[in-house]
Amino acid sequence: MDDDKKYITIEELEKHNKPDDLWISIQGKVYNVTQWAKVHPGGEVALLNMGGQDVTDAFIAFHPSTIWRRLETFFNGYHIKDYKVSDVSKDYRKLSAELVKAGMFENKGHLVIYNLCFVSLMLYGCVYGVLKSDSFGVHMLSAALLGFSWIQVAYLGHDSGHYQAMATRGWNKMAGILIGNCVTGISIAWWKWTHNAHHIACNSLDYDPDLQHLPMLAVSDTFFWSITSKFYERKLTFDRVAKFFISYQHLTYYPVMCVARVNLYLQTLLLLCSKRKIADRGLNILGTIIFWTWFPLLVSCLPNWTERVMFVLVSFCVCAIQHVQFTLNHFAGDTYLGPPKGTNWFEKQSGGTINISCYPWMDWFYGGLQFQLEHHLFPRLPRRQLRNVSPLVKELCKKHNMPYRSLSFYEANVTTLKTLKSAALQARGLLWEAVNTHG
Structure with missing residues (x-):
């Protein structure tokens, strides 16, 4: 450990999650974004939702490489003492770097x-x-x-x-x-x-x-x-x-x-x-x-x-x-209660999304959103590249035993209706109970 550096723990970082005291960590370095949140191009909500956390994966997803050099403006001098990276995050960051190196984010085509x-x-x-x-x-x-x-x-x-x-x-x-x-x-x-x-x-x-x-x-x-x-x-x-x-x-x-x-x-x-x-x-x-x-x-x-x-x-x-x-793309996906966590970025995107399988000649009809997971993992990736990235994402999900759901348009409709019907039947039971109780 470098004695010249100042360190805080993840637990200490978590205390700085308020609008008037907002810190985040990216690759183990801590940044004070309290004032920046008010003018953040992506909106204040995104930073508030992940305040007091390491947000490296989300930052990589939403920002081009040119933004990294601007981070020093917000560096407050602290590093995370107990900073760790999961195997999933390591692979996600590696894949993202490979896509950047291949120029896929810039190749928008016609x-x-x-x-x-x-x-x-x-x-x-x-x-x-x-x-x-x-x-x-x-x-x-x-x-x-x-x-x-x-x-x-x-x-x-x-x-x-x-x-x-x-x-x-x-x-x-x-x-x-x-x-x-x-x-x-x-x-x-x-x-x-x-x-x-x-x-x-x-x-x-x-x-x-x-x-x-x-x-x-x-x-x-x-x-x-x-x-x-x-x-x-x-x-x-x-x-x-x-x-x-x-x-x-x-x-x-x-x-x-x-x-x-x-x-x-x-x-x-x-x-x-x-x-x-x-x-x-x-x-x-x-x-x-x-x-x-x-x-x-x-x-x-x-x-x-x-x-x-x-x-x-x-x-x-x-x-x-x-x-x-x-x-x-989402109604039948996995849901949870509570704020998003920077440490399970890939897992939550994988669990909460459903792809629509289709032939390549139908890609225009779905506008790229048929590759919902790929889009959520790499939201800046031009839609023409999503089909190329799909096998890589599928392989990564398989490696880490995470869901990669790809259904036909018909199957996705059936699954969504089943989800809605399940909740409807539970609500109907509550409705009849209320009617019988209150007349």
């Missing part, structure tokens, strides 16, 4: 250009069908094109949000606002706020916002205890209304997915109108206003209210395919 052209053609076809045709069938086909273009646009927005799409952070930010806010009406600021928290706390019932859907959906009976969401900072009350809806969630699952966009629009508006600190609030508001200008105008060009309502419903129902996919 997929973004192809997708933009594809989306542009679909949007053009939608607008042309609405403005140039009087046929009800053509109008509904236009609605379907709009819904399908939203799916592909969301994949592009997801790529830009993870800095996968463009060469620089600034271009990725502008692409996110243009693609997310302007075209879909869903704020990239809202997406980053929730999505980064989801990645860090994958399938934590009280820390992962992507599992917190009361009163409509619950993937675990743990929600029946009215747990507190650490993300939304409020109690997720499991009352009579929630009991009723959850009791039938395996039947209402697909209808709920068909109108899921309404909730996303609402969440966007609530965030942008809140007092919460939001990066680029003005641009996000402007982009959202652009969407709520062109979309209602397009719908108003239809000849009557029946077609207008049908147009919106069809576009939403087609886009529901993607909302279903999002839930298939």
Whole structure:
């Protein structure tokens, strides 16, 4: 041990996990990120959730190698005395280093250009069908094109949000606002706020916002205890209304997915109108206003209210395919209660994710999210590289006896419905008990 260095233990590090006293450890060196958390590009939540821990694996996952040299600014002079690295983490870090050396994070290819052209053609076809045709069938086909273009646009927005799409952070930010806010009406600021928290706390019932859907959906009976969401900072009350809806969630699952966009629009508006600190609030508001200008105008060009309502419903129902996919990737995965731990990063990502198996020629349809585990382990990896990395991740999971779930789209739907039905039957028992008790 070097006598010139100052040391603290992991136990002492754990005490510095508050917003006004926030330390983290990366490869055994301790950093004070109390002030940095407030301006962290990935949001304050990610750092708060893992404060007082060694976060090496998560840091490697989310940051390019160019960021490492900036860490010295936050180094507080301490090292971890009892710093240890598990065999899983050693192999994960080795694999990540090999991918960086091979240039896989920088090799984005021309997929973004192809997708933009594809989306542009679909949007053009939608607008042309609405403005140039009087046929009800053509109008509904236009609605379907709009819904399908939203799916592909969301994949592009997801790529830009993870800095996968463009060469620089600034271009990725502008692409996110243009693609997310302007075209879909869903704020990239809202997406980053929730999505980064989801990645860090994958399938934590009280820390992962992507599992917190009361009163409509619950993937675990743990929600029946009215747990507190650490993300939304409020109690997720499991009352009579929630009991009723959850009791039938395996039947209402697909209808709920068909109108899921309404909730996303609402969440966007609530965030942008809140007092919460939001990066680029003005641009996000402007982009959202652009969407709520062109979309209602397009719908108003239809000849009557029946077609207008049908147009919106069809576009939403087609886009529901993607909302279903999002839930298939995690609803049936392993869940846990409590904050994420930096020492089991690989294990929690492996346990909480489910891949969708498909032929290579169908990769465009799933937008890279069919390789959910690979994406969670390497969120900055361009989607065109995920299939190449998949065998390496599978081998690593096998070596360390960890799950690598890859199901067909049909199998994933069945598994998800079974998970929802299991919770529904438990909630139904509680519902009938409450009715019989209180009349």
